[in-house]
Amino acid sequence: MVATTAISPAVAKDATVTKATDAWSTVSGLLPGNVVAVVGISATKLKSLQIFQDFYKSVSADQNVSMVLGMVQGACGFDPVAALENVVVAVDDKDHAGIFVQATASTRPRSRRASAP
Amino acid sequence: MHRRPDEADAGEGARRQEDRQRGRVLVKGEKEKIYVAWPSKNVFMISSDPTDKALTQSFLKGKGKLLKDANFKAGLALAKTSGLVWVVGTKIDDDELKAAKAKFVAGTVDSDNGTDVTVGRPPALRRRGHRQEVRREGRAGVRQGLKDLPAALGTMLGNIKIAASDKDVVVSGSVKLDKAAAKLLGDLVKQDM
Numbered sequence: 001m002v003a004t005t006a007i008s009p010a011v012a013k014d015a016t017v018t019k020a021t022d023a024w025s026t027v028s029g030l031l032p033g034n035v036v037a038v039v040g041i042s043a044t045k046l047k048s049l050q051i052f053q054d055f056y057k058s059v060s061a062d063q064n065v066s067m068v069l070g071m072v073q074g075a076c077g078f079d080p081v082a083a084l085e086n087v088v089v090a091v092d093d094k095d096h097a098g099i100f101v102q103a104t105a106s107t108r109p110r111s112r113r114a115s116a117p
Numbered sequence: 118m119h120r121r122p123d124e125a126d127a128g129e130g131a132r133r134q135e136d137r138q139r140g141r142v143l144v145k146g147e148k149e150k151i152y153v154a155w156p157s158k159n160v161f162m163i164s165s166d167p168t169d170k171a172l173t174q175s176f177l178k179g180k181g182k183l184l185k186d187a188n189f190k191a192g193l194a195l196a197k198t199s200g201l202v203w204v205v206g207t208k209i210d211d212d213e214l215k216a217a218k219a220k221f222v223a224g225t226v227d228s229d230n231g232t233d234v235t236v237g238r239p240p241a242l243r244r245r246g247h248r249q250e251v252r253r254e255g256r257a258g259v260r261q262g263l264k265d266l267p268a269a270l271g272t273m274l275g276n277i278k279i280a281a282s283d284k285d286v287v288v289s290g291s292v293k294l295d296k297a298a299a300k301l302l303g304d305l306v307k308q309d310m
């Protein structure tokens with residue numbers, strides 16, 4: 001099973017840069033003044049913890065979890081857990097969130113419209 | 118005008134069935150667009166309502182105005198952005214913090230240096246005796262918090278220190294992340310699944 005969505009290219013032309021950067025250094029220069037909370041998570045540090053490794057081992061043993069991870073890996077061409085480096089979540093004053101995910105690999109699709117393989 | 122994902126057209130059911138047979142599942146509302154962005158090569162962004170283009174754009178076109186907010190800046194200076202988890206918030210919902218006229222809350226949980234949480238207070242509250250007062254209040258709060266924690270979680274907590282400057286209250290502590298904690302978290306997740 002592959003989820004297929006119509007995906008636009010970057011919606012903000014002025015925000016589109018090409019070089020790889022740290023998530024917060026990218027995000028901090030973009031966020032508007034109505035953001036009231038920011039949470040940053042270092043996935044790299046999280047993955048290095050023994051507690052995460054034990055936790056991940058037990059969770060990924062579940063058939064549903066391994067199926068979803070396999071599906072994402074098949075569709076994207078990389079292991080989402082291994083590639084994940086940092087996550088920054090910004091919440092605005094209306095409780096809407098912008099989720100920024102930094103990965104080791106480029107997650108950007110090659111074509112303008114992502115589609116199922 | 119975007120259709121909501123749940124506003125599927127009449128023929129969609131048939132298409133969805135057809136797609137299932139072909140080994141694909143389409144997001145409900147085939148023509149619906151989900152807006153995502155790549156602000157840099159390796160950073161991907163999606164909003165809490167990815168069908169709302171304006172919302173997605175709002176997080177990308179702010180030109181960093183957030184960094185001009187004095188309260189956010191003060192909180193950011195106290196959070197360690199290289200930590201395991203860090204938080205800076207300027208919307209104070211907690212009644213006690215509101216009463217204390219807190220302007221921001223900043224915190225970091227790190228795998229090597231433990232945990233720091235700072236509540237920033239405005240200059241009006243920087244008075245004589247403030248340090249002793251917050252130490253006393255903080256200790257009482259931590260004691261109560263530890264009492265309320267399940268025993269298994271309580272054993273994970275290490276040293277907790279309360280410190281106060283003339284400006285801010287800092288609660289520092291460490292969390293022992295061991296196999297027992299991993300098992301506890303694993304059990305909690307299994308209960309939810």
